[in-house]
Ligand code: PSU
C-alpha cells in the first residue's frame with residue numbers, strides 16, 4: 001500500500017514534500033520545476049527529500065523524477081480523507097499538506113515543507129470552508145515549515161483556530177506569522193525562534209509532551225507587499241464564477257500569477273524553495 005523509496009528508508013534526516021502545489025499551485029510545467037527545486041534545496045540543506053503522492057494504486061514516499069512528472073493539472077487533489085479512495089481507484093493523487101502529513105506520519109517522517117498551509121477561508125461561515133490541513137496538523141506529530149498560511153485566507157481567524165487546536169505557531173526570526181507573499185502584518189506567533197536547532201528542540205519537547213503538529217513560519221526573503229488588492233479581485237472572480245471547495249485555492253493562485261504578470265509566481269516559487277531548505281536544516285538538527 002505504501003512504497004517508501006530506499007534512499008528515504010535509509011536516511012536519518014528526511015523532509016516530506018507535497019504534490020498538490022506541483023500539480024495545482026502553478027501553471028502547467030512550472031509546478032514540476034518547483035517540485036524539483038524543492039528537492040534540490042532539501043539536499044542542499046543536508047537531508048533527503050521524500051515527495052509524496054498517490055500513483056498506480058500505491059502511496060509513494062519519495063517519488064522518482066519520472067514519477068513526479070506525472071503530477072500535472074489532471075491529478076486529483078488528495079486531502080487526508082481522499083487517500084484511501086485515490087489508492088483503490090488507481091488515480092494520480094496529488095497530496096495536500098494535510099494528505100502529506102497523514103502519509104508522513106505512517107512513514108515515520110517528522111518534517112514537512114510547503115509554501116503556505118490551508119486554513120479558514122474568508123467569508124466563513126458562508127461558506128464554512130476550513131482546510132483539512134488544520135485538523136490533520138493538530139493530530140500529527142510533525143513540524144511544517146511554511147510562509148504561514150496562504151494570504152487568500154482569513155489569516156487572523158486561522159491563527160485563532162490553530163490556537164484552539166493546540167498547534168504551536170513558531171516564527172523563524174519573526175514575531176508575527178508571515179502572510180505568504182508579504183512578511184509583515186500577520187497575527188503574533190506563539191514563540192519566536194532564532195535557529196534551526198532551537199526549532200528542532202522545541203518540536204522534540206512538544207512531542208515528548210505528547211503534542212501533535214507544529215507550524216513554523218518563515219517570511220519570504222523577497223516579500224511582495226502590494227498583492228492584497230489582487231487577492232480581493234481574485235476572490236471576487238472565484239465567487240462570480242461559482243468556484244467552490246477544493247477548486248478555490250488553485251483558481252485564486254492561477255488568477256494571481258496571471259494578473260501580477262508572474263510576480264506572485266516567482267515569489268511563490270522562491271518561498272517554497274527557501275522553506276524546503278530550512279526544513280532540511282531543522283530535520284538535520286532534530
Ligand atoms: N502552498 C503553495 N501552493 C499550494 C499549496 C500550498 O505555495 O498550492 C496547497 C497545499 O497543498 C495546501 C492546499 O494543502 O494548497 C490547501 O488547499 P485547501 O485550501 O483546498 O485545503
Ligand code: MN
Nearest residue numbers: 129130131245
Ligand atoms: Mn477548502
